[in-house]
Amino acid sequence: MAFDDLLPQLGDWTSEVRGRLQSNFEIAPYTWFRVGGPAQLFFNPKDEADLAFFLEHLSEDIPVTVIGLGSNMLVRDGGVEGVVIRLSGKDFSDVTVDDDLIVTVGTAMPDMRFATQMAKQGIAGFAFYKGIPGAIGGALRMNAGAHGAETKDRLIGARAVDRQGRTHDLTPEDLGHAYRFCAAPADYIFTKAIFRGEKGDPDALKTEMDEVSAYREENQPTKDRTGGSTFKNPEGKSAWKLVDEAGFRGFKVGGAQVSEKHTNFLINTGEASAEDIERLGETVRGKVRAMTGIELHWEIKRIGQFKDGVEIPPFLDV
Ligand SMILES: Cc1cc2nc3c(=O)[nH]c(=O)nc-3n(C[C@H](O)[C@H](O)[C@H](O)COP(=O)(O)OP(=O)(O)OC[C@H]3O[C@@H](n4cnc5c(N)ncnc54)[C@H](O)[C@@H]3O)c2cc1C
Incomplete structure (x- = not known):
């Protein structure tokens, strides 16, 4: 099945969009289930400013859906009307750590890679992500957790862009995380998460991650x-x-x-x-x-x- 091509209907402003826009784009390969119909329009923004520009100009009546690594998602066979946004690339995957071990990470960063990177840098608190095959944006939306830890535990803030293209710096109270639940408005697209890390031993953290991986292989x-x-x-x-x-x-x-x-x-x-x-x-x-x-x-x-x-x-x- 195919949708009407949305791109020509949007207006001239799309020539200023720096990311990739693709009509009737198959998103099944971007999900773990590998099923489902196309996105009417698929958008990979270049960076946060590009995402904000796009949303600010996109007519209010066009629905927007965001996907991460598609590891907790079923795309129905008739496809997704409107725009499907997926964050990827360096600008959405950067990790910085300051002297107080405050970790800022882009939401396209895969959880497993984040766990490994933190362990190598001797920063504790993130080994549980070794077992979760999503990205940080999905972890924020789902309050992903495992092995007695949850995303919210070390989270001190997040950043999001809303449907009108406005950016928001959010506190844990704004996010209102509970078991697999986030109270942030449904239209918020998370671009960054900010965590408080803790000093750890890289070897011990690697052992912890290996245990997480072994448990997964055995049980899932x-x-x-x-x-x-x-x-x-x-x-x-x-x-x-x-x-x-x-x-x-x-x-x-x-x-x-x-x-x-x-x-x-x-x-x-x-x-x-x-x-x-x-x-x-x-x-x-x-x-x-x-x-x-x-x-x-x-x-x-x-x-x-x-x-x-x-x-x-x-x-x-x-
Ligand atoms: C084998 C396997 C094991 C798993 N084990 C666990 C586990 O132990 N614990 C656990 O909690 N989960 C687990 N999951 C589920 C899944 O990995 C998590 O829910 C993960 O956080 C989803 O992230 P994602 O990037 O794949 O998001 P997606 O599945 O793509 O999307 C999930 C939700 O997040 C939203 N979303 C994604 N990115 C953003 C963003 N940038 N801004 C706003 N919203 C966004 C989507 O709109 C959607 O509502 C497992 C999945 C698999 C396949």
């Missing part, structure tokens, strides 16, 4: 096309246990499957559509609710529209 389908944890853990419960007890380990819908290794992970076995994956998720939700009364909530962000004629209501029957 890290080599598969997946979207990470599908559902948030309900208060006092584990989502994977509820899915497992409902009998879904290895269960398939089309080319989508509940992982045999970790039942809160859904997998694209090769030929899955986004529809297969979402139907599988809603089928799991339906049965878990019928069996336990508990409503699982998607942790994975689903973006875009269904293919024509497709509809997936929540809480499907098996």
